[in-house]
Amino acid sequence: MRMRRIDLRGAGTSAPHDYYRAVVPRAEFDVETATHAVQPIIDAVRTRGVEAIREFSAQFDGVDREDIAVPPEALTRALDELDPAVRAGLEEAIRRLRKTCEAELEADVTTSLGEGATVTHRKVPVDRVGLYVPGGLAPLVSSVIMNVVPAQVAGVQSIALSSPPQKNREGLPEPTIMAACALLGVDEVYAVGGARAIAMFAYGAGPCRPVNPVTGPGNIYVAAAKRVLRGVVGIDSEAGPTEIAIPADDTAEASYVAADLISRAEHDPMAASVLVTDSEALADDVDAELEKQVFATRHTARVQTALTGQQSAIVLVDDVEQGLDVVNAYAAEHLEIHTRDAREIAARVRNAGAIFVGAFAPVSLGDYCAGSNHVLPTAGCACHSSGLSVRAFLKSVHVIDYSRDALAEVADHVVTLAEAEDLPGHGAAVKVRFSE
Secondary structure, three states, X not given: OOOOEEEOOOOOOOOOHHHHXXXXXXXXXXXXXHHHHHHHHHHHHHHHOHHHHHHHHHHHHOOOOOOOEOOHHHHHHHHHOOOHHHHHHHHHHHHXXXXXXXXXXXXXXXXXXXXXXXXXXXEEEOOEEEEEOOOOOOOOHHHHHHHHHHHHHHXXXXXXXXXXXXXXXXXXXXXXXXXXXXXXXXXXXXXXXXXXXXXXXXXXXXXXXXXXXXXXXXXXXXXXXXXXXXXXXXXXXXXXXXXXXXXXXXXOOHXXXXXXXXXXXXXXXXXXXXXXXXXXXXXXXXXXXXXXXXXXXXXXXHHHHHHHOOOOEEEEOOOHHHHHHHHHHHOOOEEEEEOOOHHHHHHOOOOOOEEEXXXXXXXXXXXXXXXXXXXXXXXXXXXXXXXXXXHHHEEEEEEEEEOHHHXXXXXXXXXXXXXXXXXXXXXXXXXXXXXX
């Protein structure tokens, strides 16, 4: 098996980012078209609530469950029956992520602008969040942790979580997902998937009250529902298929690189795996390793489809400098650096959801136990957006506290600027305070 190759050698470091962004492959992910498919679902949930959710669950999941809420005893039972080794892994992942989230918390900052004049920058948690955890090809129990822990650390008091019902599980979510909820103390859990879950969070349905933001990854229909409902609720991002870019030179270990490309490809046939290298020998060695490893992995067909798809490739460049330009233009969800001086290269990366440095920081580490969050921007959005963190569940509020004397000091400026904007009422609201 050979990945297709894209030869950018000779383009030089003067090539514009737009060029690299256009030629480096990415999965086709037409969210706009999908919005037309989800709009009727959203409208039905908004107007008919649980009745519509049940109809769509029967249509899409083959499940007709009267109660969309997961009973507390089902959560408890799932945790009691959880494999002790899996529980230990979840507990360690929770511990590490909680530690990094707590380090992100920001104290209120008060700025004095003169005697009696202060502005305080406060961070306030949102009141209620809706967290979505997919349950398709891979039931992502780790996404429970990645969503719940930062919300809890931020101080959110009301947390609801939804995951698709499973036909072979009596219409409940995957047991490991329910167990993780119980482990984290999340007892408001719904067996609702796809666009209907996002609509349920936005408008409320049955026992589920409306939320403020919705976070969590999902398929194209989840992304489309988020796009339609942005403004009704806040969203984290419109997550697309997962992706990895690996800048590597001749010091890279081909077996590691191949394994890491496969680790993304097994998520989804649309997953993108991109190797960027100045070493043709490494490219050949990685192809040879893929030939061995792909056919030894459990999900061979899925992996092979992703690695040979138009969204994946080995990109040949002149040197590491050009490779750095390419990956900055690509703005990968996951960037894994296998070069000499990997830390120095990492410090020069501007656009990536998360950066994994060196041979012993594989993306799989970040999926579970690195202490970082794996809910990350995809589809090139890392050039303007960040991964999920405590900040996604906090609002910034300015508290302005001025005395009479402090207002008097700037009163003339306020009046002058109000007149400049032809808003005399603004100025009058200041002048009236000094008219006695």
